[in-house]
Amino acid sequence: xxxxxxxxxxxxxxxxxxxxxxxxxxERGTSVARxxxxxxxxxxxxxxxxxLRQCAGADEVLAVLAGIxxxxxxxxxxxxxxxxxxxxxxxAGLEPPDAVERFCAMEFPLESxxxxxTVVESRDPVVAAATGPEIGEGNVALxxxxxxxxxxxxxxMTRQNVRAVLYAAGGSRGVEVAPLELLSGVAxxxxxALTPAGQAAGxxxxxxxxxxxxxxxxxxxxxxxxxxxxxxxxxEAHLRAQRLARVLVAEIRLYRPDAVRSGRxxxxxxxxxxxxxxxxxxxxxQACFRACPSMVDYLHLEMVRSLANDDVRLLGSSxxxxxxxxxxI
Numbered sequence: 001x002x003x004x005x006x007x008x009x010x011x012x013x014x015x016x017x018x019x020x021x022x023x024x025x026x027e028r029g030t031s032v033a034r035x036x037x038x039x040x041x042x043x044x045x046x047x048x049x050x051x052l053r054q055c056a057g058a059d060e061v062l063a064v065l066a067g068i069x070x071x072x073x074x075x076x077x078x079x080x081x082x083x084x085x086x087x088x089x090x091x092a093g094l095e096p097p098d099a100v101e102r103f104c105a106m107e108f109p110l111e112s113x114x115x116x117x118t119v120v121e122s123r124d125p126v127v128a129a130a131t132g133p134e135i136g137e138g139n140v141a142l143x144x145x146x147x148x149x150x151x152x153x154x155x156x157m158t159r160q161n162v163r164a165v166l167y168a169a170g171g172s173r174g175v176e177v178a179p180l181e182l183l184s185g186v187a188x189x190x191x192x193a194l195t196p197a198g199q200a201a202g203x204x205x206x207x208x209x210x211x212x213x214x215x216x217x218x219x220x221x222x223x224x225x226x227x228x229x230x231x232x233x234x235x236e237a238h239l240r241a242q243r244l245a246r247v248l249v250a251e252i253r254l255y256r257p258d259a260v261r262s263g264r265x266x267x268x269x270x271x272x273x274x275x276x277x278x279x280x281x282x283x284x285x286q287a288c289f290r291a292c293p294s295m296v297d298y299l300h301l302e303m304v305r306s307l308a309n310d311d312v313r314l315l316g317s318s319x320x321x322x323x324x325x326x327x328x329i
Contacts, residue, residue, distance in 0.1 A: 044071065045254055048183050052190050061194070062164055065156065065187045066090040072176040072183075073152070073168035075143065077103065080164045081120055084110045086136075089164070099142060108136050119153045120162045125181055126153045130169075143169050152177060154184040158191045159239075178257060185250045185306075192243040234294050241288035245298040248280040249306045260307060268316035269307055277303070281323065289323050297322035 048068035055061045062078045069076035070092035077091040088106035110117050113136040115128035128134040130145035135153075145151070152175050154166040166184045168175050230238065253260055256273060263269035270277055284299040300322040308314035 042255070044068075045179060045182065049186050049251070049254055052183070052186050055190060055194070058158075058163075058191055058194055061187055061190050062156065063090045065166060065183065066092045069166060069168065069180055069183055072179045073170050073174075075169045076180075077167040077169075078156070078164050079116070079167060081110060081116070081162055086110050086113065086116055086165070094143070102142060106136075106138050106142070108138060112136060113139075115151070115153055116165060119155050119165055123155050123157060123160070123162055125155070125177070127151070128153065135167075139167070145169065150175075152180065154180055155188075156184050156191065157188040158195045163191060182250070182254045182257070185246075186254060189243065189247040189250050192246060230294060234292060237288065237292040237295065238298075241284070241292075241295060241298045242302075244284060244287060245302040246306075248284065248299060249302045252276050252280065253306065263307075263316070264309065264314050266316075267314050268318070269303075269314055270316040270319035273307075274318075277319075281320075285323055299323075 051064050051068060052061060055064055062080070066076050066078045067090075073093075075091070075093035077094070078089050079086050080089050086108055088103045091100055091103045094100055094103060110120060113134065115126050115134040116136070118128075119126045128151050130140060130143075130147075130149035130151050132140050135145075135151050139145075139151075149169070152168040152170075154168070155162045156164040156166055166180065168180050252273060256276060259272045260269065263272040266272070280299060284297070289295050289297065303315065304310060304312045
């Protein structure tokens with residue numbers, strides 16, 4: 001083998017080694033970037049949740065929600081819903097200033113916008129085509145939606161009733177659904193804590209409802225009492241317990257989103273979230289379960305509904321089950 005061939009082989013080997021080193025460096029950089037992005041997202045969500053929990057009134061909660069959601073979608077708007085009428089209240093990311101004024105003057109019947117009506121009736125997030133029949137002609141024009149655009153609507157609730165709708169439009173930025181759903185859930189829990197018993201959306205409720213989940217997933221020993229069987233003091237205790245349960249579960253979803261997704265996929269939420277679930281169970285036990293003889297484990301019901309997507313099996317075989325008054329309570 002002559003010098004030219006040796007030099008060619010040496011050059012090829014060096015190039016291969018350099019290429020491998022570059023690829024490894026890029027991969028390390030990508031991993032670092034992903035980790036940094038996750039930390040940044042977690043911090044944004046933490047700050048948003050703290051701002052919501054510090055709100056002194058319902059109007060402040062909704063105003064703050066619009067502002068903290070805008071980074072995850074570009075344009076975030078809050079519509080209130082009362083007596084079949086939808087009204088524009090707060091908006092972030094909408095320009096020019098006169099557009100904000102037009103938004104705040106917007107009002108339309110709930111039945112005229114199919115997507116809004118679906119959110120209110122289902123109490124679930126909805127993704128809809130940006131067309132007049134779905135979101136209202138006023139929104140199509142004001143937000144300048146292109147023909148193929150999509151809008152994401154999230155319910156903001158008090159006492160199981162939709163008080164407001166978070167309207168997320170992405171444009172070139174896109175819409176990050178998971179953070180928006182989590183933040184609207186935290187806002188709902190905070191509104192529950194701020195709303196006096198018997199009131200929602202500024203109106204008297206005919207009859208408040210206890211938290212329920214699909215009967216097929218509820219163990220036979222979790223008995224939800226009827227309101228008629230409760231004293232006024234017990235009714236208020238049950239409402240406080242519901243609100244606390246929703247806040248505790250919303251915080252688990254907010255602060256441990258990766259573990260929640262992995263736990264659902266593996267069918268072992270408790271195995272991956274043992275520490276925060278045990279802490280939540282103890283807090284609920286001390287605050288609610290011991291103080292009221294008729295109390296049931298609303299935390300368990302909320303974990304089945306919200307963490308396990310109405311499938312109690314996803315909590316895993318090691319999950320201790322609902323709190324009981326005998327033994328482990």
